[in-house]
Amino acid sequence: MSKKPYIRPLDFKHGCIDLTHGSGGRAMAQLIDELFLKAFDNPLLRQLNDQAAFDVPAGRMVMATDSHVVTPLFFPGGDIGSLAVHGTVNDVAMSGARPLYLAAGFILEEGFPLGDLKRIVESMAAAAEEAGVAIVTGDTKVVEQGKGDGVFINTTGFGVVPPGIDISGNRARPGDRILVNGTLGDHGVAIMSQRENLSFGTGIESDSVALHGLVAAMVETVPNLHCLRDPTRGGLAATLNELAQQSAVGMRIEESSLPLREGVRGACEFLGLDPLYVANEGKLVAICAAEDAEPLLEAMREHPLGREAAIIGEVQEDPNHFVQMQTAFGGMRMVDWISGEQLPRIC
Amino acid sequence: MSKKPYIRPLDFKHGCIDLTHGSGGRAMAQLIDELFLKAFDNPLLRQLNDQAAFDVPAGRMVMATDSHVVTPLFFPGGDIGSLAVHGTVNDVAMSGARPLYLAAGFILEEGFPLGDLKRIVESMAAAAEEAGVAIVTGDTKVVEQGKGDGVFINTTGFGVVPPGIDISGNRARPGDRILVNGTLGDHGVAIMSQRENLSFGTGIESDSVALHGLVAAMVETVPNLHCLRDPTRGGLAATLNELAQQSAVGMRIEESSLPLREGVRGACEFLGLDPLYVANEGKLVAICAAEDAEPLLEAMREHPLGREAAIIGEVQEDPNHFVQMQTAFGGMRMVDWISGEQLPRIC
Ligand SMILES: Nc1ncnc2c1ncn2[C@@H]1O[C@H](COP(=O)(O)OP(=O)(O)OP(=O)(O)O)[C@@H](O)[C@H]1O
Ligand SMILES: Nc1ncnc2c1ncn2[C@@H]1O[C@H](COP(=O)(O)OP(=O)(O)OP(=O)(O)O)[C@@H](O)[C@H]1O
Numbered sequence: 067m068s069k070k071p072y073i074r075p076l077d078f079k080h081g082c083i084d085l086t087h088g089s090g091g092r093a094m095a096q097l098i099d100e101l102f103l104k105a106f107d108n109p110l111l112r113q114l115n116d117q118a119a120f121d122v123p124a125g126r127m128v129m130a131t132d133s134h135v136v137t138p139l140f141f142p143g144g145d146i147g148s149l150a151v152h153g154t155v156n157d158v159a160m161s162g163a164r165p166l167y168l169a170a171g172f173i174l175e176e177g178f179p180l181g182d183l184k185r186i187v188e189s190m191a192a193a194a195e196e197a198g199v200a201i202v203t204g205d206t207k208v209v210e211q212g213k214g215d216g217v218f219i220n221t222t223g224f225g226v227v228p229p230g231i232d233i234s235g236n237r238a239r240p241g242d243r244i245l246v247n248g249t250l251g252d253h254g255v256a257i258m259s260q261r262e263n264l265s266f267g268t269g270i271e272s273d274s275v276a277l278h279g280l281v282a283a284m285v286e287t288v289p290n291l292h293c294l295r296d297p298t299r300g301g302l303a304a305t306l307n308e309l310a311q312q313s314a315v316g317m318r319i320e321e322s323s324l325p326l327r328e329g330v331r332g333a334c335e336f337l338g339l340d341p342l343y344v345a346n347e348g349k350l351v352a353i354c355a356a357e358d359a360e361p362l363l364e365a366m367r368e369h370p371l372g373r374e375a376a377i378i379g380e381v382q383e384d385p386n387h388f389v390q391m392q393t394a395f396g397g398m399r400m401v402d403w404i405s406g407e408q409l410p411r412i413c
Numbered sequence: 414m415s416k417k418p419y420i421r422p423l424d425f426k427h428g429c430i431d432l433t434h435g436s437g438g439r440a441m442a443q444l445i446d447e448l449f450l451k452a453f454d455n456p457l458l459r460q461l462n463d464q465a466a467f468d469v470p471a472g473r474m475v476m477a478t479d480s481h482v483v484t485p486l487f488f489p490g491g492d493i494g495s496l497a498v499h500g501t502v503n504d505v506a507m508s509g510a511r512p513l514y515l516a517a518g519f520i521l522e523e524g525f526p527l528g529d530l531k532r533i534v535e536s537m538a539a540a541a542e543e544a545g546v547a548i549v550t551g552d553t554k555v556v557e558q559g560k561g562d563g564v565f566i567n568t569t570g571f572g573v574v575p576p577g578i579d580i581s582g583n584r585a586r587p588g589d590r591i592l593v594n595g596t597l598g599d600h601g602v603a604i605m606s607q608r609e610n611l612s613f614g615t616g617i618e619s620d621s622v623a624l625h626g627l628v629a630a631m632v633e634t635v636p637n638l639h640c641l642r643d644p645t646r647g648g649l650a651a652t653l654n655e656l657a658q659q660s661a662v663g664m665r666i667e668e669s670s671l672p673l674r675e676g677v678r679g680a681c682e683f684l685g686l687d688p689l690y691v692a693n694e695g696k697l698v699a700i701c702a703a704e705d706a707e708p709l710l711e712a713m714r715e716h717p718l719g720r721e722a723a724i725i726g727e728v729q730e731d732p733n734h735f736v737q738m739q740t741a742f743g744g745m746r747m748v749d750w751i752s753g754e755q756l757p758r759i760c
C-alpha cells in the first residue's frame with residue numbers, strides 16, 4: 067500500500083484514533099501502512115492478502131490464541147504489546163513447538179492517542195523480532211469511546227512441533243517431578259503495584275518474556291518431557307490443579323522450594339495476595355519422570371531464563387486429584403484452585 | 414474439565430458475566446466447561462492444553478484473523494457468533510484454501526447476560542459445524558462494565574491450499590475479467606436498518622455465509638484463478654481499489670451489471686448510502702483470464718451461493734490504478750476508495 071498518496075502523514079504527536087480508522091477506507095489503509103506494516107515489516111505480511119500463506123513440511127503443528135486486555139497498558143517490565151507477543155509465543159512453546167508466525171487483531175477505542183498506539187506497536191514488533199516470530203497477518207477494528215478501553219490485542223500463534231516430542235497436560239504420572247524455571251508472582255505484583263500506585267522501593271518488574279528458547283534447551287536434554295504449562299491467570303495454583311485434573315493425579319509441592327523474590331513476598335503480604343495465585347508471564351511448570359529431573363534442572367539452570375529453576379514437588383496417586391503443599395512450618399495445606407482473590411485484567 | 418463438582422450449574426436464564434469469569438479460577442473453568450466446550454465440542458479442543466495440536470501434510474498453509482465488534486449483536490440473517498465464523502472462514506477461503514481450524518478469543522463485558530452469550534456461542538458452533546471447521550482452541554477475558562460492549566470475538570483461521578493453486582491480489586492483468594457471486598450490500602443494509610430501527614417491509618437479511626464451498630467449485634473449474642477477495646468493510650469499491658493497487662492495474666466496471674436487490678437499492682437511497690461502499694459478508698470478487706470468465710461464471714451459477722453471479726467488468730492498463738464505473742446512463746464515474754460514509758462496527 068506504500069504508494070498511496072495520503073494527504074498528510076499520521077500525526078503521532080497529537081493525533082487520535084477515530085472511527086474512520088476502522089471503516090475500511092483510506093484512513094484505515096493509512097494507519098495499517100504507516101504504523102503496522104512499517105513496524106511489523108516482513109514479506110508474508112507485505113502480501114496484504116486476506117490471509118498469510120506459507121509453506122510447511124509435513125508434521126505436527128500447533129495453534130494458540132490469547133486476547134490481551136491488561137490494564138494499565140504500560141507497566142514495569144513491559145506493556146500490552148510485548149505481553150501480547152510473549153503470551154501467545156509461550157502457549158505455542160508449551161507444546162515443545164517452535165513458534166513461527168503470529169496473527170494480530172487490534173480493537174482500538176475512539177480517542178486513543180496515536181502516540182501511545184505507536185509505542186505499543188513498536189514494542190510488539192521488538193518483542194516479535196527478539197522471539198524470532200513474524201507477525202504475518204492482522205486486523206484493525208475501532209469502537210466508539212466508552213465501548214472499549216484504549217486497546218485490546220488478540221494474538222494467535224502458529225508453530226511446528228519437532229518430531230518425537232509429545233508434551234501434554236494429561237501425561238503426569240505418580241512419581242514424576244514438578245519443576246519451575248524461576249521466581250513466582252513477579253508479573254502480577256508488577257501490575258498490581260502499578261495499578262495501586264504503590265512504590266515498594268523493591269522495583270518489581272514483570273517477568274514477561276518468550277520462553278521457547280528455554281523450552282528448546284529443555285526438550286533437547288529431556289525429549290520425553292511429560293507436561294509443560296505457563297502459570298498465567300490463576301498462578302501456580304491454577305496450573306497445578308489443571309494438570310492434576312487432566313492427568314487424574316494428585317500433587318505435592320514444598321513451600322520451601324518455591325522461588326520467590328523478597329519484594330514479591332512483601333508486596334503480596336501488603337496487598338493481601340497469595341503468590342501461589344498470582345499470574346506469571348515468563349514462567350513455566352514442567353513435569354518429567356523422576357530420573358529426568360536432575361538433568362532437566364541442570365539444563366534449565368544453564369539457560370538465562372532458568373537460572374533460578376527449582377524442583378518444587380512431585381506427582382502422587384490421588385483419586386481426588388488434590389494439590390497439597392508442605393508448608394515451611396512442616397504442616398500440610400490444600401492448594402485449591404479456587405482463589406478468593408480476583409486480579410482482573412492482569413493479562 | 415467435566416468431572417469438576419461445581420456447586421451449581423450456570424444460570425443461563427438470569428445469570429450474568431462477572432469478573433471472576435475471567436480470572437483463571439473455578440468460575441472461568443465452569444464457563445468454559447459448561448458453555449464453550451459443550452457447544453464447540455471436538456477432540457482437539459478437549460485436549461485443553463495451552464494450544465491445539467494437529468498433523469498436516471507438507472504444503473501451503475494459510476492463516477487469517479478478524480476481530481468482530483458488530484453492533485447490534487443480533488441482526489436479521491445472523492449474529493456476531495455466526496459472523497465471526499463466516500468472516501474468518503472466508504478470508505482463509507479467498508486463497509483457495511480449505512479452512513480446517515479456528516481459534517476463538519472472547520472479550521466479555523461484566524454484566525453481559527449469560528443467556529445472550531449462550532445464544533451467540535451456539536450460533537457460532539452451528540456455523541462452524543455447517544462450514545466443516547472445528548474451533549480447536551480459545552480464550553476468555555472479562556473487562557469491567559463500561560470498558561467493553563457486550564462481547565467482542567476474535568477468530569483466527571487455519572487452512573490448507575490445494576497444490577497448484579496460486580491466488581493473490583497481485584495477479585490481476587489487463588484484459589482479465591471481474592466477477593461477483595451475487596447481490597451487493599445486503600449485510601450492511603441489514604445491520605443499518607436494524608440499527609436505525611427501520612422496517613422497509615423488504616426484509617433485507619445479511620448475506621453472511623461461508624464461501625469456501627463455492628470457492629472449491631470455482632478453482633475446480635478454473636485452477637488458474639488470479640484473485641479472490643471478499644468485499645467486507647468498504648464494500649466493492651474498497652476491494653477493487655485494493656486489488657488495483659496490489660496488481661498495479663486499473664479497472665472498469667459496469668453499473669448495469671452489478672447485482673443489487675431492489676430493497677437494498679431503496680434502503681441505500683433512504684439512508685444516503687452508496688451500495689458500492691456497503692459491506693458484504695457472503696460475497697466474493699473473482700478475477701480471471703478473459704477466456705476463463707464464461708466457464709467460471711457457469712460454475713458459480715451452478716452453486717447455490719453463486720446463482721446471481723455476474724461478470725461486472727474488466728482489468729485495464731492504467732498507471733494511476735484507477736477504478737472507474739460506466740454508469741447506467743452511459744457516463745463514466747470514478748470509484749475512489751475513499752468513502753464519505755462511515756459505517757462503524759459493521760462486522
Ligand atoms: N493491525 C494490523 N497489523 C498488521 N496488518 C494488518 C493490521 N490490520 C490489517 N492488516 C492487514 O491489512 C490487510 C487488510 O486487512 P483487513 O482487515 O481490511 O482485511 P479483511 O479481514 O479481508 O477485511 P475485514 O476485516 O473488513 O473483513 C490484510 O492483509 C491484513 O493482514
Ligand atoms: N472461549 C473459549 N472457547 C473454547 N475454549 C476455550 C475458551 N476459553 C478458553 N478455552 C480453552 O480452555 C483452556 C484454558 O484456556 P486459558 O485461556 O485459561 O489458557 P491460557 O491461554 O494458557 O491462559 P491465559 O489466557 O491466562 O494466558 C485452553 O485449552 C483453551 O483452549
Ligand SMILES: [Mg+2]
Pocket residue numbers: 116503504507642643644645
Ligand atoms: Mg477479506
Ligand SMILES: [Mg+2]
Pocket residue numbers: 132153154157298
Ligand atoms: Mg495464555
Ligand SMILES: [Mg+2]
Pocket residue numbers: 204205206478479480
Ligand atoms: Mg480484517
Ligand SMILES: [Mg+2]
Pocket residue numbers: 156157160295296297298463
Ligand atoms: Mg498458557
Ligand SMILES: [Mg+2]
Pocket residue numbers: 479500501504645
Ligand atoms: Mg475479513
Ligand SMILES: [Mg+2]
Pocket residue numbers: 131132133551552553
Ligand atoms: Mg488464554
